[in-house]
Amino acid sequence: MGPGGFMPPPPPGDENRKNREPKPKSLREVPGYIWRTGTKFCYRLLYIFRLVWETRPWILFVMMFMALFNGIMPIVGATISAKLLNTLSDAYSTAVNGGEVIFAGIMAILLFYFGYLFINRIVAQISSIIMNIAGELVVNHVNVRIMTKAKEIDLADYDRPDFYEKLENASREAGHRPIQILNAGFTIISTVISMVSFIVVLWGVSPAAPIVIALLSIPSAVISFVYRRKNFLYMRRRSKDRRMMSYYSGLMTNKDMVKEVRMFGLSDTFIDRYNGVFSKYFGGLKKLFLQEGGLQIGVSFVSTVVNCLLFIYIARGVARGEYQVGDFSLYTGALTSIAAGIGTFISTTASIYEGTLFIDNMITFMNEERTVVPSLPEPRKVNRHAAHEFEFRDVSFRYPGTERDVISHVNLTVKAGDTVVLVGLNGAGKTTLIKLLTRLYDPTEGVILLDGHDIREYGVEELYSMFGIIFQDFGKYAVTVRENIMFGQISREEDDAVIRRAAEESNSAGFIEALPKKYDTPLMRYFEPDGIELSIGQWQKLSIARAFYSDTDVLILDEPTASLDAIAEQEIYRQFDELRRDRTTIFVSHRLSSATTADMIVVLENGKVVETGTHSELMRAGKQYCRLFSAQAERYLTKEQEKPRQPPEGNSGGNRRDDTAGEI
Numbered sequence: 001m002g003p004g005g006f007m008p009p010p011p012p013g014d015e016n017r018k019n020r021e022p023k024p025k026s027l028r029e030v031p032g033y034i035w036r037t038g039t040k041f042c043y044r045l046l047y048i049f050r051l052v053w054e055t056r057p058w059i060l061f062v063m064m065f066m067a068l069f070n071g072i073m074p075i076v077g078a079t080i081s082a083k084l085l086n087t088l089s090d091a092y093s094t095a096v097n098g099g100e101v102i103f104a105g106i107m108a109i110l111l112f113y114f115g116y117l118f119i120n121r122i123v124a125q126i127s128s129i130i131m132n133i134a135g136e137l138v139v140n141h142v143n144v145r146i147m148t149k150a151k152e153i154d155l156a157d158y159d160r161p162d163f164y165e166k167l168e169n170a171s172r173e174a175g176h177r178p179i180q181i182l183n184a185g186f187t188i189i190s191t192v193i194s195m196v197s198f199i200v201v202l203w204g205v206s207p208a209a210p211i212v213i214a215l216l217s218i219p220s221a222v223i224s225f226v227y228r229r230k231n232f233l234y235m236r237r238r239s240k241d242r243r244m245m246s247y248y249s250g251l252m253t254n255k256d257m258v259k260e261v262r263m264f265g266l267s268d269t270f271i272d273r274y275n276g277v278f279s280k281y282f283g284g285l286k287k288l289f290l291q292e293g294g295l296q297i298g299v300s301f302v303s304t305v306v307n308c309l310l311f312i313y314i315a316r317g318v319a320r321g322e323y324q325v326g327d328f329s330l331y332t333g334a335l336t337s338i339a340a341g342i343g344t345f346i347s348t349t350a351s352i353y354e355g356t357l358f359i360d361n362m363i364t365f366m367n368e369e370r371t372v373v374p375s376l377p378e379p380r381k382v383n384r385h386a387a388h389e390f391e392f393r394d395v396s397f398r399y400p401g402t403e404r405d406v407i408s409h410v411n412l413t414v415k416a417g418d419t420v421v422l423v424g425l426n427g428a429g430k431t432t433l434i435k436l437l438t439r440l441y442d443p444t445e446g447v448i449l450l451d452g453h454d455i456r457e458y459g460v461e462e463l464y465s466m467f468g469i470i471f472q473d474f475g476k477y478a479v480t481v482r483e484n485i486m487f488g489q490i491s492r493e494e495d496d497a498v499i500r501r502a503a504e505e506s507n508s509a510g511f512i513e514a515l516p517k518k519y520d521t522p523l524m525r526y527f528e529p530d531g532i533e534l535s536i537g538q539w540q541k542l543s544i545a546r547a548f549y550s551d552t553d554v555l556i557l558d559e560p561t562a563s564l565d566a567i568a569e570q571e572i573y574r575q576f577d578e579l580r581r582d583r584t585t586i587f588v589s590h591r592l593s594s595a596t597t598a599d600m601i602v603v604l605e606n607g608k609v610v611e612t613g614t615h616s617e618l619m620r621a622g623k624q625y626c627r628l629f630s631a632q633a634e635r636y637l638t639k640e641q642e643k644p645r646q647p648p649e650g651n652s653g654g655n656r657r658d659d660t661a662g663e664i
Contacts, residue, residue, distance in 0.1 A: 044356035045185065047363060048178045052134075055141040059134040060182075066127050067186035071193025073120055075201070078333045080113045085326030131183065138179040145366070146170055154370045155440040160400050165239055166368065168246075169361035177362075181355040184348045191348070195341040198334035205317070205331050209310055210338055216306055217342040220299045224350035227292040232357040234284055241281040248274040303339065310335055379459035382466050387416035387582050388451055388553055390437060395446035397436060405444070406432050408607045414584060414600070416451075421587040421595040423625065424604035430588045431472055431558055433604070437586070438467050438556065465491070468552035472559045472588070474543035478524040478531070481512055481542070485519075488546030498549065506545035511538050555585040592629045601625060 052059050087106055094100070150167065157163040199210045235242070248270045251257050261267055311332055318328045390413070397407040407429050414420050422430040435441045436448060439455055448455045455463070468488065477484050485499050485508075486492070499519065503509040515521040515532055522528040534542070547555060555576070573594055576585070587594060595601050596615045603611035603618070603625045611618055611625050618625040 041353060041356055044359050044363065045181070045352075048181050048356070048359060051142060051145075051178050052138055052182055055138045056134070059137070062130055062134070063182060063186045064189075066123075067189040068193065069123060069190075070187075071190035072197070073116075074194045074337060075197035077113075077116055077120070078198075078201075078330055078337070080109065080116055081333070082326035082330035084109045084113055085329050086324045087326075089325045131179075135176070135179045139176060142178060142362070143171075146362070149366055149368070152370060153368055154442075155435065157368065157370075157400065162401075163368070165243070166361065166365045168243060169239065169358075170365035177355050177359055181352050181359065184352045184355070188345055188348050188352075191341045191344050195338055195345070198337045198341070202331060202334045202338065205314065205323075206310075209335065212306060212310075213303075213335070213338050213342060216299075216303045217346060220296060220303075220343070221346040221350070223292060223295045223299065224346050225353060227288060228350045228354035229357070230288055231285070232354055234288060238281050238284070241277050244277045245274055245281070248277070307335060307339060376457070376459060379462070380453055380457040382458055382462050382553075383451065384466065384553060386553060387584050388466070389416040389449075389584070390414040391449040391452075392436075393447050393449065395436065395443045395448060397432060397441060397444045406607050407436065407443075409446070410607075410609050412602060412609055412612070414586065417582045417584055418599040419585045419587070419597070420600045420602060421589060421598040422602050422604060423589065423592060423595060423628065428604040429607040430604055432607075434469075434556055434558055434586065434588060438469065439463055465489075466553045467556055468547045468550035468554070469556040470543045470547050470558060474540060476524065476534075476539050478526040479522070480517075480519065481515065481521050481523060482519040484523065484542050485545045485549050488549035489551060492549075492551060502545045502549035505548045506541050508538070508541040508545045511541075553583055555583055557586070558588040559590060592625075592632050595629075603628075 049060070084106075087109055091103075091106060146167075153163075202209050251261060251270050252267065261270065314323070314328055314331050314335075317323045318325065323331070392410045392412040395407060395410045396405045398405045410433070422433060424430055432441070436443060439448075439460060442456070450458060450463075475487075477487060479487075482499060485502055486494060488502070492498075496519075500509065503512055503519075511534075512518055512521075516530070522531045523534060525531040525533065544557075547557065557576070577597070587598070589595065598615065600612060601615060601618055602609055603623075605624060611621065611623055613621070615629075619629065
């Protein structure tokens with residue numbers, strides 16, 4: 001449920017955007033096809049109206065007023081112009097015949113006409129200002145809706161390519177489409193009002209004229225709707241190409257990638273690949289454009305010929321004295337306006353239809369279901385500021401859309417207040433196990449217990465608040481140093497002493513004090529020209545400071561020292577040992593020296609627990625852990641003998657990983 005409380009259920013057949021409406025195979029199926037297509041079209045329009053209403057209700061009222069105003073003003077202007085021409089024509093005839101011309105009447109009409117022009121221009125300017133404001137408000141509202149939905153969606157969904165496609169489509173299209181579609185909808189209303197007015201005027205001349213023009217518009221309408229749908233389906237079918245173009249473009253402009261791209265001489269390769277994908281994508285699109293354009297040119301030729309004949313018919317009426325000169329202007333203007341109005345009606349309706357198809361991308365994304373429910377009717381309360389026990393009972397997990405279990409039948413108990421270290425080769429499932437423990441994922445099978453109760457019985461937000469966590473791919477936030485630390489527990493009241501203590505405990509204080517603005521120094525250059533770029537080791541120390549800053553019950557550290565040198569690593573572990581107090585602490589580490597003092601070591605292999613015990617117990621067992629530890633110790637000693645010891649680099653240990661750390 002997004003802001004405003006509106007999330008209508010999808011119409012029949014719209015649960016999956018791949019469920020396209022089948023084309024009718026016979027004339028008997030056409031009415032049903034039109035009804036179903038029209039129902040979906042109206043549903044999407046209603047969705048847009050509700051989005052705009054949630055943003056600001058006054059937007060709809062202003063747009064309705066403008067539609068009525070814009071619909072009435074053309075016939076008013078045409079009537080005044082005709083009256084002015086007729087008055088001038090009569091004045092000319094009177095003057096030629098020696099009569100007296102009363103100029104005051106002409107002046108009154110002229111003033112009225114220019115008053116009309118002035119009001120029209122002022123209202124158009126005000127309308128433009130209001131629409132710009134409304135557009136920004138709607139874009140902001142839709143983007144907030146998308147961000148809010150992204151916050152609620154299961155983390156596992158981010159591992160699905162089809163989810164990324166939905167997210168990309170929603171983000172790209174949904175922001176500007178609603179206000180454009182709504183504006184187009186009210187344009188249709190004003191166009192219809194204007195056309196009806198001109199049809200009434202023209203009916204007295206020839207009832208057949210507006211009917212002929214309307215019939216001529218049918219082929220153009222069919223072509224527009226057919227090709228709008230073809231364009232949409234083509235773009236959806238080639239969405240992979242658009243993502244690839246965006247990816248290659250990003251490689252050339254992303255500051256984290258540009259160094260490697262240039263050093264390896266990959267720039268031309270990526271540009272060539274971008275152009276290759278674009279050529280395939282654009283080739284089909286150009287073909288559709290040319291086909292539609294050719295058909296519309298043929299229809300326009302026929303329409304122009306018919307309009308010319310109608311103009312000749314009215315001109316003959318003037319020549320016979322049936323109409324005045326001003327009437328010719330009014331009637332031909334009516335013909336032109338009806339033809340233009342029908343064209344506007346067709347193109348705008350087709351544009352709305354196409355736009356609502358793209359809005360379907362947002363509806364599909366917003367209707368994405370999640371299994372990690374954010375709220376329960378009566379969630380169980382977490383016993384805060386206490387040690388907690390976790391138990392995995394026959395837990396298995398596989399990513400959505402895959403068949404292989406990355407965690408398989410894990411049975412494990414983490415006792416309250418214990419320090420547990422997870423070890424294993426890359427891809428063994430260590431980080432996935434952490435994400436299950438913190439309920440970023442839910443198990444495919446089995447159950448996880450927190451203090452003896454199913455973890456799904458607890459409220460998600462309260463559950464998250466009990467964890468202080470550092471992920472292997474820790475965040476780098478383009479804000480100040482102070483805010484980077486405070487993000488560890490944003491709900492906590494700002495306390496400068498606590499922030500500084502967290503920096504000292506994580507060994508960050510040294511390099512922070514050397515920064516130009518110390519704790520108020522902006523990091524990264526996304527927004528601030530004086531932003532500081534930290535080394536990877538300094539970033540990791542800041543992430544550790546976030547964990548120390550958080551007043552949480554459980555510490556979870558996924559490779560917390562991977563980017564630090566050996567001396568900094570040992571100091572961090574010493575600080576953790578002093579500061580964890582009675583908190584349950586779980587480490588994931590490639591450096592097995594950190595496991596020697598743990599209460600329990602859990603060895604994972606291919607998603608399964610193959611060993612558990614203390615360092616001494618596992619070394620005596622002589623199995624997987626013993627082999628890994630011995631191999632790493634031997635590698636460490638060999639490297640120490642082969643090269644002289646280098647002093648640690650300044651503040652952070654540089655940007656390199658410690659070469660002595662085996663990748664296990």
